[in-house]
Amino acid sequence: xxxxxxxxxxxxxxxxxxxxxxxxxxxxxxxxxxxxxxxxxxxxxxxxxxxxxxxxxxxxxxxxxxxxxxxxxxxxxxxxxxxxxxxxxxxxxxxxxxxxxxxxxxxxxxxxxxxxxxxxxxxxxxxxxxxxxxxxxxxxxxxxxxxxxxxxxxxxxxxxxxxxxxxxxxxxxxxxxxxxxxxxxxxxxxxxxxxxxxxxxxxxxxxxxxxxxxxxxxxxxxxxxxxxxxxxxxxxxxxxxxxxxxxxxxxxxxxxxxxxxxxxxxxxxxxxxxxxxxxxxxxxxxxxxxxxxxxxxxxxxxxxxxxxxxxxxxxxxxxxxxxxxxxxxxxxxxxxxxxxxxxxxxxxxxxxxxxxxxxxxxxxxxxxxxxxxxxxxxxxxxxxxxxxxxxxxxxxxxxxxxxxxxxxxxxxxxxxxxxxxxxxxxxxxxxxxxxxxxxxxxxxxxxxxxxxxxxxxxxxxxxxxxxxxxxxxxxxxxxxxxxxxxxxxxxxxxxxxxxxxxxxxxxxxxxxxxxxxxxxxxxxxxxxxxxxxxxxxxxxxxxxxxxxxxxxxxxxxxxxxxxxxxxxxxxxxxxxxxxxxxxxxxxxxxxxxxxxxxxxxxxxxxxxxxxxxxxxxxxxxxxxxxxxxxxx
Numbered sequence: 061x062x063x064x065x066x067x068x069x070x071x072x073x074x075x076x077x078x079x080x081x082x083x084x085x086x087x088x089x090x091x092x093x094x095x096x097x098x099x100x101x102x103x104x105x106x107x108x109x110x111x112x113x114x115x116x117x118x119x120x121x122x123x124x125x126x127x128x129x130x131x132x133x134x135x136x137x138x139x140x141x142x143x144x145x146x147x148x149x150x151x152x153x154x155x156x157x158x159x160x161x162x163x164x165x166x167x168x169x170x171x172x173x174x175x176x177x178x179x180x181x182x183x184x185x186x187x188x189x190x191x192x193x194x195x196x197x198x199x200x201x202x203x204x205x206x207x208x209x210x211x212x213x214x215x216x217x218x219x220x221x222x223x224x225x226x227x228x229x230x231x232x233x234x235x236x237x238x239x240x241x242x243x244x245x246x247x248x249x250x251x252x253x254x255x256x257x258x259x260x261x262x263x264x265x266x267x268x269x270x271x272x273x274x275x276x277x278x279x280x281x282x283x284x285x286x287x288x289x290x291x292x293x294x295x296x297x298x299x300x301x302x303x304x305x306x307x308x309x310x311x312x313x314x315x316x317x318x319x320x321x322x323x324x325x326x327x328x329x330x331x332x333x334x335x336x337x338x339x340x341x342x343x344x345x346x347x348x349x350x351x352x353x354x355x356x357x358x359x360x361x362x363x364x365x366x367x368x369x370x371x372x373x374x375x376x377x378x379x380x381x382x383x384x385x386x387x388x389x390x391x392x393x394x395x396x397x398x399x400x401x402x403x404x405x406x407x408x409x410x411x412x413x414x415x416x417x418x419x420x421x422x423x424x425x426x427x428x429x430x431x432x433x434x435x436x437x438x439x440x441x442x443x444x445x446x447x448x449x450x451x452x453x454x455x456x457x458x459x460x461x462x463x464x465x466x467x468x469x470x471x472x473x474x475x476x477x478x479x480x481x482x483x484x485x486x487x488x489x490x491x492x493x494x495x496x497x498x499x500x501x502x503x504x505x506x507x508x509x510x511x512x513x514x515x516x517x518x519x520x521x522x523x524x525x526x527x528x529x530x531x532x533x534x535x536x537x538x539x540x541x542x543x544x545x546x547x548x549x550x551x552x553x554x555x556x557x558x559x560x561x562x563x564x565x566x567x568x569x570x571x572x573x574x575x576x577x578x579x580x581x582x583x584x585x586x587x588x589x590x591x592x593x594x595x596x597x598x599x600x601x602x603x604x605x606x607x608x609x610x611x612x613x614x615x616x617x618x619x620x621x622x623x624x625x626x627x628x629x630x631x632x633x634x635x636x637x638x639x640x641x642x643x644x645x646x647x648x649x650x651x652x653x654x655x656x657x658x659x660x661x662x663x664x665x666x667x668x669x670x671x672x673x674x675x676x677x678x679x680x681x682x683x684x685x686x687x688x689x690x691x692x
Contacts, residue, residue, distance in 0.1 A: 076105065076113040076123040086132060091277070092141045098281045099137060099178055102128045140173035147171055175288040189293050190256045196286035197260035200224050203283060205263050211276045216283070222306075223290050225320050228441050229307060230297055233325060235420040237445035239530040240504045247438055248531070253297070259531075265435055304328050316458030319437055419510050423448025429464055431474040432456060434500055439473060442503060465491075471515075472497045478521040501527055 077085070083093050097103065104122040107113035113123055132138060147170060154163040183189035204221040208214040231237055231251050238257070239250040246263040270276060298305035304326040313322035424447035430436055436456045443450040451462045451469070462468070474497050481488075502518035508530040517525050646654055 072107050072109060072113040073115050075126055076107050077126045077129050078114065079104075079122040079124065082124055082129045085129060086138065088138065088141060094278065095281050096132055096135060096138060098278070099175065099285055100132065100135065101182055102132070136177065137173045137175070140171050143171040175285060178285070179289050179292055183289070186293075186296055187254055187256065189289060190254045190258065193290065193293060194259055196290055197227060197258070199279070199283055199286050200290065201260065201262045205265065206268050206270060209270065211270060219287065220283075223287065223294070225323055226294050226307060227290070228320050229323055229325060230294070230301070232441065232444045233303070234301060235445055235447065237442070237507075238419075240442060240507050241529050241531065242501070242504055242527060243529075250531070262438075265437060299328070302328050313459050318457055318459030320440065321459035420446060422446040422506060422510075422512065426470045427466070427468045429466075429469045429472050430456065431472060431476070433475050434473050439500065439503060442507065446507065469495055471495065473500050473503065474498070474520050475500055476520075499524060
């Protein structure tokens, strides 16, 4: 006889726990439960049958795995939260009674929890942590741009600004930046760190405000975890790069609004190992140190082992010579399959000696100067990440390595219309001729293209080419620079329209020629319709050929129309065959697979419709531009 299963004690009812029951089991408030779930990475789950999971009730509620809640019961952070609750009660009681000394003592011994163990649990390896810092960087840069108010403290914003500057310094030092995109939301960056692509968003330097309907407490809990995570990651990255962490801050440069330049990158020097302190004790008039004690214990252990073996064994003396890790070299060993060859494995020395990619040195030969209306934090970070030198006026902040009169400046990043300068001296005019004045988009497009583009389309005051996202690399993505068949046909239509307009103008001068042209067009249209209707029937096609010859249409034109119609018929038949095969495949699918397939097809149709809409807008703009040029 099988084991009887009691209702509500097996299956989904045992595997899932409601939120109210979880809070009751953990004996904490709802706010503390939310904080624990965010820190530990626990989120609500959706059971297959909500009624079974809720023991027959269909009331709307959130479900969690019972194992996750049991895991939270042993969390040290939960213990600290309970201690903090007791501390708050004691502090309020002391303040109410006027016991100021007790209140001060309680404040000094305030319980504080740490998140180091949670970071180690959630990210077992360093690569896991690097792979998951996208959201952390976005949050850090967001809070670094927020104003301090009652909900966000100034110390928190200062810490976020420091972490953001440390990340930018590392990217600039290692030249890990790969892609950049200027969007409406802000600036998207993508860097390659430890063979992992890290993408983050930086808002523009505008005055930000926190909406009243945003729950800042939830965001602050995430930020608390992210700050700890980034501290671990940055320490490891800086240490591997041979840099001191945290980088020291120059207070004078910071007061002069130097930004990232206020932090100084210093090479880490190997710390000298301090000799171990030995304690000496006087025994029978002799000084005995801890070192002597350890040697005596080793000698006793060795002698006891030799006595048990009843044999004297002469152990070889190995002289250990300390070697630095940098002096270790890989000795190539002969291969077992081919003894004449020696295996060549990559070592740290060989990897460090490899040349950097040319993309990382894109702006090395150039020196840039920022105009006052361009964003200095964005372009300082971008240019320095690709090896270029950059300067800015004093109105944009201190710390510029050179001023506007420097002769080494090759490019000026400017974002204002061309203005004539009547009082310009000959020296300034000559300097202006030597330099290239480009708009900010040129810098970003060069990075995404991986090469230096021509400056002519990006010069000051010109209409810029489309700024394309480098992240839209999926198949079927819209590319406004590509010229397709539909666009060629549309532009042919534009030329036909223009020819019609010109024909109308000519018709006013010569009515007979206009009538002749319209007659030829009608004959061509009739020919197309006749050929399309009989292209699949040889006898009817022969009759259409005789009619076209009687109408005065040459054989070459007739043959072209026949080939076009046959191609269109073949395409239509192929499309019908593909549709029939797809219908048969859909019949063989399960319900779940069919729904997934329909969602995929819906997404494809939606993207193709968006692409077609963008193509129509592009063609209409080109038509308007061409007509405007024609009118001028």
